[in-house]
Amino acid sequence: MKITAVEVRTVRMPLVTPFRTSFGTETVREAVLLRAVTDEAEGWGECGAGTAPLYSSEYTHAAADVLARHLIPAIRHVRSAHHVAPALAEFKGHRTAKAALEMAILDADLRAHGQPLSHALGATRTEVPCGVSVGITNTVPELLDTVGGYLEAGYRRIKLKIEPGWDIEPVRAVRERFGDIPLQVDANASYSPHHAGHLAGLDAFDLLLLEQPLAEDDLPGHAELARRLRTPICLDESIVDARAAAAAITMKACQIVNIKPGRVGGYLEARRIHDVCAAHGVPVWCGGMLETGLGRAANVALAALPNFLLPGDTSASDRYFHTDITPPFELADGHLAVPTGPGLGVSPVPELLDEVTVSTTWVAV
Numbered sequence: 001m002k003i004t005a006v007e008v009r010t011v012r013m014p015l016v017t018p019f020r021t022s023f024g025t026e027t028v029r030e031a032v033l034l035r036a037v038t039d040e041a042e043g044w045g046e047c048g049a050g051t052a053p054l055y056s057s058e059y060t061h062a063a064a065d066v067l068a069r070h071l072i073p074a075i076r077h078v079r080s081a082h083h084v085a086p087a088l089a090e091f092k093g094h095r096t097a098k099a100a101l102e103m104a105i106l107d108a109d110l111r112a113h114g115q116p117l118s119h120a121l122g123a124t125r126t127e128v129p130c131g132v133s134v135g136i137t138n139t140v141p142e143l144l145d146t147v148g149g150y151l152e153a154g155y156r157r158i159k160l161k162i163e164p165g166w167d168i169e170p171v172r173a174v175r176e177r178f179g180d181i182p183l184q185v186d187a188n189a190s191y192s193p194h195h196a197g198h199l200a201g202l203d204a205f206d207l208l209l210l211e212q213p214l215a216e217d218d219l220p221g222h223a224e225l226a227r228r229l230r231t232p233i234c235l236d237e238s239i240v241d242a243r244a245a246a247a248a249i250t251m252k253a254c255q256i257v258n259i260k261p262g263r264v265g266g267y268l269e270a271r272r273i274h275d276v277c278a279a280h281g282v283p284v285w286c287g288g289m290l291e292t293g294l295g296r297a298a299n300v301a302l303a304a305l306p307n308f309l310l311p312g313d314t315s316a317s318d319r320y321f322h323t324d325i326t327p328p329f330e331l332a333d334g335h336l337a338v339p340t341g342p343g344l345g346v347s348p349v350p351e352l353l354d355e356v357t358v359s360t361t362w363v364a365v
């Protein structure tokens with residue numbers, strides 16, 4: 001396979017409702033998409049970076065720039081998706097940008113050979129149970145209405161965003177209203193070690209897990225918290241690659257891992273993290289970064305691997321978007337079907353893609 005060019009496209013898609021987390025409120029999903037053109041097939045990639053460096057240090061303008069200026073030129077001699085990460089290894093960071101490029105080349109490679117991504121990754125299921133991430137709301141009644149709507153829609157697990165000042169009370173209210181539904185919380189690193197006693201209050205609610213309570217680089221703090229709390233600790237932002245996963249498990253900083261291919265540099269590294277966790281008996285689940293149907297398709301394929309033992313944030317398209325750029329992913333009995341076509345198994349609908357495109361750059365290699 002020979003890569004001839006990569007199109008770098010920025011899209012903006014309004015969210016159906018504002019999504020508030022401890023690091024800010026999103027109302028529009030701005031994302032960088034890649035279309036890799038090769039002599040055999042085309043492939044699509046999606047970059048998980050947000051508009052501003054609030055979830056991580058990456059952001060869409062920087063990703064588009066580092067791709068056009070450094071990463072795409074560096075893969076001119078690459079002949080297969082497995083050679084993309086080694087070709088980009090000299091560049092520090094920019095993992096969501098690297099993930100998007102590897103994804104586009106992997107998609108092209110697989111489409112050229114007629115192989116679905118799920119097969120290439122080692123999926124063992126044809127559908128995955130889906131959870132949903134619920135943002136912080138202005139009032140508890142509003143939160144209960146939102147949770148009720150998602151349970152009506154069939155979601156198999158509820159995740160509540162929390163932060164200091166919005167934690168025990170909303171969790172208690174959801175438990176009182178909805179009983180023992182599968183329930184977990186995500187702090188997006190908004191607490192400090194001095195909150196340990198307060199966070200122990202969450203043990204009363206039989207949660208599946210407490211996701212990333214402390215700073216990304218505080219593995220010792222998470223290990224200390226894991227010793228004090230009954231609620232299992234899950235890491236998200238801290239798990240930047242397979243080596244970080246092994247370190248976190250060895251230090252007993254987490255008992256569960258949220259795998260996000262964008263955060264770790266791609267689907268191939270995500271597969272390696274899956275294997276490291278499986279080897280240590282650590283269950284994983286697939287996190288979400290408000291992906292379009294392209295990233296959603298790839299995440300559902302990944303979530304079908306054997307050690308993905310907990311429902312992920314692989315929600316339906318309409319949880320975020322009125323209109324997705326691909327045929328929408330729709331919940332069926334709380335599950336999403338794993339795409340069966342070659343590569344991602346879905347492609348953008350050209351007119352829908354053009355409607356949300358704000359810029360495109362053509363980078364010949």
Ligand SMILES: CC(=O)N[C@@H](Cc1ccc2ccccc2c1)C(=O)O
Binds near residue numbers: 026048055133287313
């Ligand atoms: C579904 C969910 O909660 N995702 C992330 C947080 C998140 C939320 C919004 C984002 C917007 C743009 C880019 C990354 C983003 C990540 C999490 O699990 O921590």
Ligand SMILES: [Mg+2]
Binds near residue numbers: 211
């Ligand atoms: Mg998270």
